[in-house]
Amino acid sequence: MAEAFKFELVSPARLVLSEDVAQVMVPGAEGDFTMLKGHAPFMTTVRPGVLEATGVSGKVSKIFVRGGFADAGPAGLTILAEQAIPVEELKADVIAKEIKDAEEDLADAKSDEAKRVAQQKLDQLKAVFAAAPSH
C-alpha cells in the first residue's frame, strides 16, 4: 500500500474534500497524471474531466472537476476547481448545459486562439459526457 498524503479539493463555494489519500489521478491540461506521496513540486492547469482519488483504505472517489489548477508540493496536493461535483451526483443535464455553454463560447470566440481553446474545451466536455454513467 502506498503511503498517504494530504489531498485537498477546493471549489469557490466550499472545501469539497480534505483527506489523506494514497493516490490521485488528475486530468491535467497536458494529459492525465497520477500523484503519489513525495511528488516533485509541480503545478498545472486542469481540463474538464473526472478526477479519481484513492483513499488509504482503497476506496475510490470520483469527482468531476472543471476549470482550475493542481498545485503539488511537499505538503500534499491542492486542487482549486471552479466547479467540483462528485460523479454520483452528476446528472446528464448538468453536462448537457456545460456543453451548451461551451458551444456558445465557441460561437462567440473571435480570435483563432480563443476558438481553439473553446473547441478544445467542448471536445473535453463531450468526452466526459460520453463516459458519464447516468444517461
Place this chain on the structure above:
Amino acid sequence: MPSLKDLRNRIASVKATQKITKAMQMVAAAKLRRAQQAAEAARPFAERMSSVLANLAGAFEGRPDAPVLLAGNGRADVQLLVVCTAERGLCGAFNSSIARLARDTANRLIGEGKTVKILCVGRKGADALRRQFADKIIEVIEFKGVKQLGYDHADGVGKKILAMFEAGDFDVATLFYSQFKSVISQIPTAQQIIPAEIPAKAAKADVGGAAYECEPSEEEILADLLPRNVSTQIFRALLENAASEQGSRMSAMDNATRNAGEMIKKLTTTYNRSRQAMITKELIEIISGAEAV
C-alpha cells in the same frame, strides 16, 4: 394633552411596528447563519488562490513581460470603482458606510485629476451614489431575484470587468465591499483587483529548495489564473457582503425592537396617568356636586 383614545391607538401602532422589527430580526438571524457559513466556506479557495498567485508572481517581479493583469498597463488615469452593496435597505449603516467609502475615494481621485467610473453591484449603492455621481455610473448590476449567490454570478461580473479592461475602458479597478468581522462589526473595505494585489502575508510556499515545475508554462498558468482571481475576489466580496448585510440588519432591528419597547412603556405610563387623572377629576366633580346640594 392627547385623549385616551389617541394614546391607545398610538400604543397599538408602536406594538405592530415592534412585531415587524422583531420578525425581521429573527429572519436576519436565520439568514445570517447561512450567509456566514457560505462566507467562511469560500475563504479557503480565496486564500489558496492568493498563495498560488504569490508563488507565481514572484517569478515575474520587475520583468517587463509580466502579464498586464498582474503588473497593470502602466497607467492609472481611469479608475473603475466596483461598489458592492445590498439590494435592500433597513440594515443599519451597512449600505451607507460602503457608499461613503466609495464616495470619499471617488472625490479624492477626482481631486487628483483622474477619471472615475463607477460600476454598482446592488441597487442600494447605486441609489446612494446617483445623487452625486450620476454621470459616472456606467452600469448597475442587480441580483434582485437571486436567492443564493453562486460563483456563476460573480463570474459574470468578473467577465464583464475583464472585457472592459481589455477594451481599455479603465486602468485600475478597485472593489468596495464590507468585510464581515462579527455581528456587530463590519468593516467597509477597498481592495484593488486590477492589477492584482498580491498580499504580502501570503508568503511563498517553501518547496524545499526544489524548482517548481509548471505545465504548461508559468506564463500560461498565470494567464489562466489572473482572470479567475478577479472572479474569485468578487465572489468573496459578495459573500462577505451578504453576511455583513444580515449581521447589520440583525443588530439594527434588535435596536429598533428595543426602542419600540421603551416607547410602549412610556406611552403606557402616560396613558395610565391620564386615565387616573380623569377618574380623579370625575370623582371631585361628583363629590363637590353632592356637597353643593
